[in-house]
Structures are given as structure tokens and as C-alpha cells.
Amino acid sequence: MLRHVVAPASAVPPGGRMLAEVAGKKIAIFNLGGEFFGLLNRCPHQGGELCRGTTSGLLEAAAPGEYRYTRQGEILRCPWHGWEFDIRTGQSRAEPQRIRTKAYAVERASGAALAEEPELRAETFPVAIEQDYIVVDL
């Protein structure tokens, strides 16, 4: 597994997103309340770019009309046909066991910690020890 530094953490504030290209793969990176998540930027349906989708909460109902709305901002809808994906797992809401987009492990790491990692690949910018960075595991 190779770790890639893709951006300073400050580039993707909570609720924000960015599209990163890591080793030829396009990965949509999201910040949910300070935690980072990455999804392959390709809807498994017909290839819509997930990083362009709108986000909403998870709407569920135990019975018709009994709405439960939770996890606001954590459900991503493909901009093409509206399929929903859980940003945390890449699973589709309709058929989570069958349909999903690939999820990548993304974390926040301090520049100081990264400086200790000999295998690390920073893409196009220098890493400063006093900053935090977004790191993708491939």
C-alpha cells in the first residue's frame, strides 16, 4: 500500500470536497465534520462524476410518512441519475450489498509525522512540518 499526500488539510474544510488525482485514479475527497473520506469519482451505474453530486442527509422511514432524517451532508447523489452513496462507505443506499463505489482510506496527518515516513509520496508540493495534510492510501 502506498500513501499519497494530496493536499493540505485546510484545502478541504468541513462540508467541503475536492477532486484528487492519485496515481492515475480520480478520487473525490470529502470532509465530514473533520474526518476525511475518499470515493472513486465514478458512479458504478454509468460513470457519472460523483464529486459533482449534491449531498443530503439520510432519509429513512419505518412506515409511510414516518420520516427520519439523520446524517446530514453524508449522503452523496450522483449528478446523472440520482443514485445515492454513503460517503463513509461508498455503499449505495438502494442496494448497499450489491452496488457500491470504491472507497479509499483517507486520513489527516501532521507534516511532522509525515516527515518520518520514507515511503511517502507528496505529489506536487512541499510538506511543512507545522501543517496537517490529507493522505490517501492506495
Added chain:
Amino acid sequence: MNAMATTGAIDCDIHPAVPGPAALLPYLPPQWRDMVVQRGVHDLETITYPRNSPLTARPDWRVPDGKAGSDLGQLRAQALDGFGLRYAICNCLYGVQVLFSEDMAAAYATAVNDWLAAEWLDREPRLRASIVVPVQNPEMAAAEIERRAADRRFVQVLLPAQGDVPLGKRSLWPIYAAAERHGLPVGIHAGGSYRHPITPVGWPSYHTEDYVDQAQGMQTQLTSLVCEGVFSKFPELRVVMIESGFTWLPAFLWRLEKYWRGLRMEIPWVDRSPSAIIRDQVRFTLQPVDGPPEAADLLKVIEHMGSEELLLFSTDYPHWQFDGDAALPATLPPELMRRITVENPLETYPRLREAIAS
């Protein structure tokens, strides 16, 4: 060959006919009996089956000087003995649903059910019946189900396919609650109140169009029942689409499934795929078979339906859907014929299972 194949079959759609308005008078309360006579209320017939339309009755199943299906002796000889049926479910299509008065509709529904019990079920042990309800008033409809449920020969609740509102609407839920409570599937039969166009684009001109377009009405109701959450709210409920045709189902499911995937959040109570819901909770009677030109391709259609448990044998007696004794498509393999003629009906109708066990 097919006469053998239907021996012991359970026919899930036959149509005994109320011979005329006078036949129900003994079963109406005195007040309504007098009003019906004094007002000159005529037969509650809809335009579904005009008397002389070929589809209304096979030539050999017509009743001289009467409505096809109005004679028990003839029905016994032609349907029950003719096909060697073990049971047959009577779906009486008398036009109770066309009345505007809810009280009058309720009185008529009760009368039709009493008439069915006395004139058909009491006289022929192989007959079972669907409960006719005043769909105009769901509380009264539920009350009729409650009144009738103790008579185990009533095995289903009958609703017309096209009425004033889509069948999934919550106002109708008292009917589904009562049906589920008593282990009664809800049978949705082609036809309706005929005061709304039977197509979404207005009234057609010809009977051919009426009949072809009935399938759209059935599809619309299935969409409504799924999307409004009837199957989620009433997980034990079974719905039987009667005389709906079924070869349209695969394409319908593909379409419904597709839109559900993109719009699921609008109907979050539909928390699994519509295909799975329909396979679990909806059944279809066999006739009319709108089969493909190559008879063998029918098996491909059934494969696309995704389950061999969906079809329930029916002759649709006395309607003219096939000739001779060819009620079952000849291309069906024997084990599938057995499923359709016996096992699927028994799995769908708890009261038939109970009758066979006793």
C-alpha cells in the same frame, strides 16, 4: 392433454353473474328493497363486458336468455367438472363500485355477498368467493370485511382496478388493514367505476382499446401500492392482480426499479427493491395470457419475472380468453404447471390451505 393438466387445479378467477336486479332484492334490507323497486334502479352493469361482446363469454359458455355465468348448473358442468377443478374463486363483478351513495353501495355489497353465500357457496362445496366491498367508503368496506371474515369460504377481498383514487392512497388503508388481519389477500380485478377515463390520456373509442388499456390501469395501481408504501405498512398483505395480464411485468419492473434507484429518498419506506417486494407480496392470475408469438418464448418471460411463484391458475370463466380446454399454455413444463395450478394458489390463499388440511 390440458384437461389432465387442470385436474385438481385451483381456479383463481371465475365469474358468477347476478342474473338481474331482482335476484338481489331478497338480500337487501327492506328500506333499500323498496327504494330499488320504487326508483326503478336497473342492473348495476358496467361497460367492461357488454353483453354481446365476444370477449364477454365464449360461445359455448353463454347462457340462453341470460347472462353468461348466471347458471350454477352450467358453471358446475363447464368450469368445475369441465376442468376438473378442486376449488374455484368467484369474483362477482356486479357494479357496486359505480354507485355514488355510500350507504346504498354498502347495502348492495352486503347483498351480493349474502347472495354469493346462499346461491353459490351453500350449493357447491368447490366454490369459494371474494368479498365485494363498498370501496366508496373504506370504513364501510372494512366493516363488510369484518362481517364476512368468519365465513372461511370467503378467501379474498375484491377491489376494482380503476376507481376514484389510486389504490395506494392512505384513505384506503382500512381495507388493507382488515384484509391483512383476517389473512385475506386483496384481489384487484380489471374494470372499475368508468367515470374516469380508463387511460391517462382520455376516453378511447373502441372496446379493443378499453381492453388493451386495462393493463395500464393495473400497472398504475401496482406502482401506487408500492410507492405509497402499502406493502411496507402491511407486510403480511398479499395482492392478486386478476385478469391483468402478466407478460408486461418484466419491463414494468425494470422501469420501476430504475426510477426507484434514483428517487428512493422520496419514498424511503420502500426500503428494498420494488422487484423483491412484488415477488414477495403480489401474484397474478394466468388468464388472459398475452403470450409471445413463439409459444416457447413464454418461458423466457416467466424467467424475466424472476420467480415461478407469481402465477395463479385461472380460466376467467365464462370470459373468452382461450378455446377448448387450453387454459394452460402447452409449453409449460409439468412442474411449473403444478406450481401454477396448485402450489401457488395454496401459498397465496391461507383459507384454501386451511380447507385442504381439514
